Amino acid sequence: MARKPLLDMEKVLAGDRVAVSRAISLVENELDGAEEFLKAMYSRTGHAYRIGITGPPGAGKSTLTNKLAQLYRKRGLAVGIIAVDPTSPFTGGALLGDRVRMSDVETDEGVFIRSMASRGSLGGLSRKAMEAADVLDASGKDIIILETVGVGQSELDIAGAADTTVVVLVPESGDSIQAMKAGLMEIADCFVLNKADRAGADQAVMSIKMILQFKMSGAWNPDVVKSIANEGKGVEELAAKIEEHRAYLEQSDELHKRRRRRMQERIQEIVAEKLHVDFWTLERKQLLATRMDALMHLDTTPYDLAYELIANFRQQ
Amino acid sequence: MARKPLLDMEKVLAGDRVAVSRAISLVENELDGAEEFLKAMYSRTGHAYRIGITGPPGAGKSTLTNKLAQLYRKRGLAVGIIAVDPTSPFTGGALLGDRVRMSDVETDEGVFIRSMASRGSLGGLSRKAMEAADVLDASGKDIIILETVGVGQSELDIAGAADTTVVVLVPESGDSIQAMKAGLMEIADCFVLNKADRAGADQAVMSIKMILQFKMSGAWNPDVVKSIANEGKGVEELAAKIEEHRAYLEQSDELHKRRRRRMQERIQEIVAEKLHVDFWTLERKQLLATRMDALMHLDTTPYDLAYELIANFRQQ
DSSP: OOOOOOOOHHHHHTTOHHHHHHHHHHHHTTOTTHHHHHHHHGGGOOOSEEEEEEESTTSOHHHHHHHHHHHHHHTTOOEEEEEEEOBOTTTSSBTTOHHHHTHHHHTOTTEEEEEEESSSSOSOHHHHHHHHHHHHHHTTOSEEEEEEETTSHHHHHHHHTSSEEEEEEOSSTTHHHHHHHTTHHHHOSEEEEOSTTSTTHHHHHHHHHHHHHTTOOSSOOOOEEEOBGGGTBTHHHHHHHHHHHHHHHHHTTHHHHHHHHHHHHHHHHHHHHHHHHHHOOHHHHHHHHHHHHHHHTTSSOHHHHHHHHHHHHHHO | OOOOOOOOHHHHHTTOHHHHHHHHHHHHTTOTTHHHHHHHHGGGOOOSEEEEEEESTTSOHHHHHHHHHHHHHHTTOOEEEEEEEOBOTTTSSBSSOHHHHTHHHHTOTTEEEEEEESSSSOSOHHHHHHHHHHHHHHTTOSEEEEEEETTSHHHHHHHHTSSEEEEEEOSSTTHHHHHHHTTHHHHOSEEEEOSTTSTTHHHHHHHHHHHHHTTOOSSOOOOEEEOBGGGTBTHHHHHHHHHHHHHHHHHTTHHHHHHHHHHHHHHHHHHHHHHHHHHOOHHHHHHHHHHHHHHHTTSSOHHHHHHHHHHHHHTO
């Protein structure tokens, strides 16, 4: 784990696949030198446009991501994909990883695909996903697609931290209500109603549009694009909608504001992680263990014990 | 928000519904006096047995919770239910709240039901759910059921922090694989294959059992109970399985160990929240805002800025 990888920054910046892949591993596994590498690389980021794609399981996010990547490739753009995948606790890896899902684009040299596990990591998932996107950004990608299943808060955070966030839904009844409940509506800049050849598609579009009317943000109003991703239908329209949103963000200075806000959140996340490490020294873990008996015997309370530990931390 | 509620501890301990409901609101909304109340109440907890029920959306968790509560009521036990519900960002409340879902038990004086929102809160969801369970515990409930949708990490954490955790699945193909991916298998002490009258039920049970064989924990091996919750079928069997697991936990001292581990995690959560509040003073937020321009101009890096802020914190 602590082995220092041989990382050639120039090769990463030149987009060398092996070097980029190693750099993301460095970041994802928090190996020695990860921070130093990120610091050195940071000034080379900021070029790529980031698209978040999320939605419920089975909505066809991977297929859509795949087709969108193909479209950008045809336009001569370099594409990076980060797919955040829930991990099996048994295998320790993604069950249906990039190899299976992304076969159409995986042999294309201009597309870099990386799966990241959402479970079993030491935490900091959204920070790591952002840092992996930074690596792809610095490596010269024009477009970075962050694909996550829209079910957990950290997965939503990742998709929501993109420049344009696309929420993919399917015509199944109640789906738009489920999406609302899961907080998907909040982060969407654009909706895709995928599998639009299924029964109830028009109704679903109507229902999403009705819900959107309650939002009335004014400056940018999310729209719904219909698609049949596995036939490639609706992908052009989605790309056009993303382009439209990008133009809006750039003209309104909203892109800068959004990236600034996102970066502030990243700083807060890094601070929280660093404080955690500083706090939970072996000594303070032992102090907690010693005091746990008192707590289990109801001789103290969780809050009193937390304050006791914090006082110990602040004294040092 | 900051109005101090009139809370009569004796009434909460006596199980008075209005007092209990107010106490949970105090905790959930972090109103003035919440911590003091929890501290004062803490020594009265530890009596209730906690059951977590989780699984994918639409698996029938609420129905099963309802039927299980009815069964415990028939046995003369007092039951508390905490249902953690994703919140709509539009309404600010649970869309399909307890009133709709729990109609069979809601008029029963021996059952206390509370919905908690999983979004839009200021964070600390799992801590708050544990504290709400503490309130129900102190109020004299024998059984507390924590029902959450098994899709996000904090929702899983809540169900996984129970004494016995039940994972509800349905026969739909791939469901057990999805469950594995979502980390549900990891926290399950017992599985329910609900809607067992649907096609593919036996196959689904087989497939769960096959996956379980890989686990081979030894001391306790999770089993699968078939149910048709809306007809009340399989509920007795589930209760028996929970009882069996409880007996195992008690005999092996695993119950104490589990509760101790859970409490240690709570302490860590409280510490993290308190440190966050201590750290992000108005002054330090302003410092971050001042330094954001340098970051956006790539003149510093996220890590350097985070260290700068932490140094400022440690100096004070």
